[in-house]
Structure formats: structure tokens, C-alpha cells
Amino acid sequence: NAGVTQTPKFRVLKTGQSMTLLCAQDMNHEYMYWYRQDPGMGLRLIHYSVGEGTTAKGEVPDGYNVSRLKKQNFLLGLESAAPSQTSVYFCASTQDRAANTGELFFGEGSRLTVL
């Protein structure tokens, strides 16, 4: 009964380093999303995917890349981390268009600090 699993849960990077966050879902959902959460700003959409092999930009895509090679996995990459990317990152998935059902299933978050 895992649902949406994010790894790692915590990470500290130095400016300029790269890393990848992994999101895995076991619900066979088509749609997957990466959000970042910052104090006082709610959740902002970084990138999303409407199915295996597809990706699309969200509200704040700069500095991030994503890949969806397998339906169950959605990877978020930071090629050259910057302090402005210090945030809590959430992955979410849903079977139908999010706007239709409104029900996103979220992971527990990955806290990233860039020094």
C-alpha cells in the first residue's frame, strides 16, 4: 500500500552540484506532477507528465529537467543547483486529468537545501 514514494527525503547540496529526485507510484496512474512548496507561496507546478514518455512545463520550470521513461516513475533533475532551489519538493499522481477529479495523490515530500 505504498502509493507515491519519493526518494531521497532529505538532501543537502552545494551550489553547482547536480542531483535527481525520484518519484515512484504503484497505482498505475497516467498523470504525474512535480511541485515545489515554499513558505507563503503555496505549491507551484514545476513540470508534469500526462503519460509515459511525455513531459510538459509547469509554472516554474527553469533550472529543472524531468523524464518519464517508465509509467510508474517520474524523475526531477537539477543540473546545477542554486540556493533559490532550496525548497520542499512534492510529487503527485492521478489517473484522470487533475482538473476533472481534483484528487492528486501526494508523496511525503523531499526537503532539499542548497548551500
Add this chain to the structure above:
Amino acid sequence: AQSVTQLDSHVSVSEGTPVLLRCNYSSSYSPSLFWYVQHPNKGLQLLLKYTSAATLVKGINGFEAEFKKSETSFHLTKPSAHMSDAAEYFCVVSLLNTDKLIFGTGTRLQVFP
């Protein structure tokens, strides 16, 4: 463009008293609206949703929200707060047949004994 405004960043109530978390929306179309809850160090969970059916929507844990088109509001209420309700609450709007949800900035609810 669709957007939501949560009018209070923090709300404090005593256990057993009513809860009111306010949300106004902006939409050029008939919106779908949602409330999500986030407990400390957890992911978000859907609390309730309005998708153009009944204007009074009931959710989990005794919460409900009323869609008022004339006031462009979708306030979240609960008659009696419980300690376990302490969390952050997000009002969310979408446009039908898109792939995106737009989150408000959140309201942190504190419940005192």
C-alpha cells in the same frame, strides 16, 4: 485566468469552537474548487471538492465548504475543532479539461486546548 486567494495565513481556534477558513476565487469559467489538508511533514490530502453539483460540499473529518458564485467564495468550515485538525489547508482551483491545479498560499490552522 484562474486563481485563488486565501484571506488568512494563520487561524487560531480553541478546541470545540467553529472553524472558518476563507477562500475567494477568480475564474472566467465555471470553476472546479477543492480543499486540501497537509499535516506536519506529510503530503497533501484531498479534503473535499466542488465540481458544479451541490453547492454545499461535505468532506472528510466533518469539514464542509459552500460554493457561493455571487461572492466568488468557497470557504471551509467545521462546527467543532479538534486538536487533530491542526494543519495547513490549501484552497485549489482548476479549469475543466486541463491538466493543472492552481494552489492558494495556504492557511495554517492552530487548535488550542
